[in-house]
Amino acid sequence: MSDTIQNDTVVHLHYVLTDGDGKELDRSHGDEPLTYLHGHGNIVPGLEEALVGKSVGDELEVVVPPEKAYGMRTGKQQKVPRSAFSEGADLRVGMQVMSRDEQGRSFPMWIAKLQGTTVVLDANHPLAGVTLHFSVKVDGMREATGDELKHGHAHGRDGHHHHH
Numbered sequence: 107m108s109d110t111i112q113n114d115t116v117v118h119l120h121y122v123l124t125d126g127d128g129k130e131l132d133r134s135h136g137d138e139p140l141t142y143l144h145g146h147g148n149i150v151p152g153l154e155e156a157l158v159g160k161s162v163g164d165e166l167e168v169v170v171p172p173e174k175a176y177g178m179r180t181g182k183q184q185k186v187p188r189s190a191f192s193e194g195a196d197l198r199v200g201m202q203v204m205s206r207d208e209q210g211r212s213f214p215m216w217i218a219k220l221q222g223t224t225v226v227l228d229a230n231h232p233l234a235g236v237t238l239h240f241s242v243k244v245d246g247m248r249e250a251t252g253d254e255l256k257h258g259h260a261h262g263r264d265g266h267h268h269h270h
């Protein structure tokens with residue numbers, strides 16, 4: 107295989123994600139890198155583009171505008187009663203829930219506010235409208251397995267864990 111990142115490469119990444127003010131939003135967990143299948147839309151498009159052609163050991167700083175990350179905010183919110191969720195559900199702000207349109211198609215929304223018996227849902231990803239600053243190190247890569255290519259995502263570091 108090629109020793110640079112291209113479509114269908116499984117990539118192991120260490121990363122720290124901050125917003126424009128330097129506030130940390132997310133990071134890979136300790137020694138455990140993020141593993142993803144390149145070229146299948148599993149990470150935000152702007153970061154995926156920046157990683158093309160990189161090699162193991164490469165470190166890069168990538169600034170990704172909202173259009174190449176989680177999109178611009180559309181301002182769409184919706185109030186639903188708490189009773190629309192199952193009784194024991196542990197609802198938290200920022201949590202993703204699935205909603206349904208009139209045609210019965212499901213789409214993701216995020217809990218924006220909890221107000222007594224009302225839950226305010228937002229159609230925007232919590233990071234919509236945010237410019238993302240990634241500090242990234244390529245930790246490793248390998249060829250994708252046939253199953254990974256069929257599924258369009260990586261199956262863990264060694265390709266043997268199946269997490270569905």
Ligand SMILES: [Zn+2]
Nearest residue numbers: 257259261270
């Ligand atoms: Zn799978």
